[in-house]
Amino acid sequence: MKSRIKPRRALEKFRDLPPMLENRRGKLRLDMNESTVGCSPRVRAALRRLEAEAVAMYPEKENVTARLAPFFGVTPQELVLTNGIDEGLRLVADVFIERGRGVLLVEPTFSMYRFHAEQRDARIHTVSCGADMQFPLDGVLHALKRPPAVFFLANPNNPTGALLDRRTLAKILDAAERTLVVVDEAYFEFSGVTVLPWIQRRENLVVTRTFSKAAGLAGLRIGCVFAHRETARFLKRAQGPFPIGIAALAAAEAALKDAAFTRRAAAEITRGRTVLENGLRKLGVRVFPSEANFVLADFGPRGPKVIGALARRGILIRDQTATIGRPGFTRITAGTLAQMKRFLRELTRIL
Ligand SMILES: Cc1ncc(COP(=O)(O)O)c(C=O)c1O
Numbered sequence: 001m002k003s004r005i006k007p008r009r010a011l012e013k014f015r016d017l018p019p020m021l022e023n024r025r026g027k028l029r030l031d032m033n034e035s036t037v038g039c040s041p042r043v044r045a046a047l048r049r050l051e052a053e054a055v056a057m058y059p060e061k062e063n064v065t066a067r068l069a070p071f072f073g074v075t076p077q078e079l080v081l082t083n084g085i086d087e088g089l090r091l092v093a094d095v096f097i098e099r100g101r102g103v104l105l106v107e108p109t110f111s112m113y114r115f116h117a118e119q120r121d122a123r124i125h126t127v128s129c130g131a132d133m134q135f136p137l138d139g140v141l142h143a144l145k146r147p148p149a150v151f152f153l154a155n156p157n158n159p160t161g162a163l164l165d166r167r168t169l170a171k172i173l174d175a176a177e178r179t180l181v182v183v184d185e186a187y188f189e190f191s192g193v194t195v196l197p198w199i200q201r202r203e204n205l206v207v208t209r210t211f212s213k214a215a216g217l218a219g220l221r222i223g224c225v226f227a228h229r230e231t232a233r234f235l236k237r238a239q240g241p242f243p244i245g246i247a248a249l250a251a252a253e254a255a256l257k258d259a260a261f262t263r264r265a266a267a268e269i270t271r272g273r274t275v276l277e278n279g280l281r282k283l284g285v286r287v288f289p290s291e292a293n294f295v296l297a298d299f300g301p302r303g304p305k306v307i308g309a310l311a312r313r314g315i316l317i318r319d320q321t322a323t324i325g326r327p328g329f330t331r332i333t334a335g336t337l338a339q340m341k342r343f344l345r346e347l348t349r350i351l
Helices: 009-013 039-050 051-055 061-072 084-096 113-118 136-142 166-174 196-200 227-237 247-256 260-281 300-312 337-350
Strands: 028-030 079-082 103-107 121-126 150-155 180-185 207-209 223-227 295-299 315-319 329-333
Touching: 009 113, 028 329, 028 337, 039 247, 051 180, 061 079, 061 121, 061 223, 061 247, 079 084, 079 227, 084 113, 084 150, 084 180, 084 207, 084 223, 103 113, 103 136, 113 121, 113 150, 121 136, 136 166, 166 180, 166 227, 196 223, 223 227, 247 260, 260 295, 260 337, 300 315, 300 329, 300 337, 315 337
Parallel strands: 028 315, 103 121, 103 150, 150 180, 180 207
Antiparallel strands: 079 223, 207 223, 295 329, 315 329
């Protein structure tokens, strides 16, 4: 029987998301671009220090925001702490996307951009990367002429790993005077390229960062949205008072105080990525150049079998068939040198 309780129309049309894979603990997790190094011991210590009173209280986000802003060279008015970038994207969508408004995406890209646009019945315009997965700059500049409300841009991109330099980003922002451009820097610690300082003078720019990747805090859910103070004011207005738990706030602060740990972890993973790329190429697997903590690899028709065989050996990688629209593509998260050696050893046996 059809229910008479009606959700919004966009959600009625929306398909249920497939459940995320669970029971991953103890396996070699190369499927979600998490850290395989772990987090700073100072984060673990900060979590242990949480007292009953701190846990009993609603979390005081403003105090933490004021303390964290200087680490990024911004003012507290330009920083919105969020429950992961995921919540940051939801805030952007809440504030700037409504039924019929344009949203520009480059495909393939991080699936949550489309998720939020579809849930609000936006008019989605996509520009595709070519077969080489390079960024389609001309197509994007053309699409910006009929200004969408929002352009979501992951830099480096997920799942391609491709990175845009600052000159190209400036060109895009100059062409996007009436479009809010979200430059998602989830993988900044691996790429080293950022446009964060530009938020002060560019009102059409939002930059996102996360503690889920290099800092190894994916389980705690904390991220940052940076924007011109006027834009940030609207994002804050759309956010509830207590979106982030005290454990996540304490962990983020401890992680920033131990920036050396995150730098070392990112350097180790980047070395692992080089070993992974070279190893895959030696095995005759096409790999796309990446500046993030993962690589996109094309195994061709044997792709699904390879993923299955690795999973039976306790190694998880991510099928990208649906994202790329053709079987064989997988995304493999880079790990430590030892983890990459184990992965390549098992892969060699399978192939
Ligand atoms: C481009 C991009 N943005 C955002 C996220 C999610 O970040 P968070 O864990 O902070 O929600 C991911 C995670 O895979 C990502 O690839």
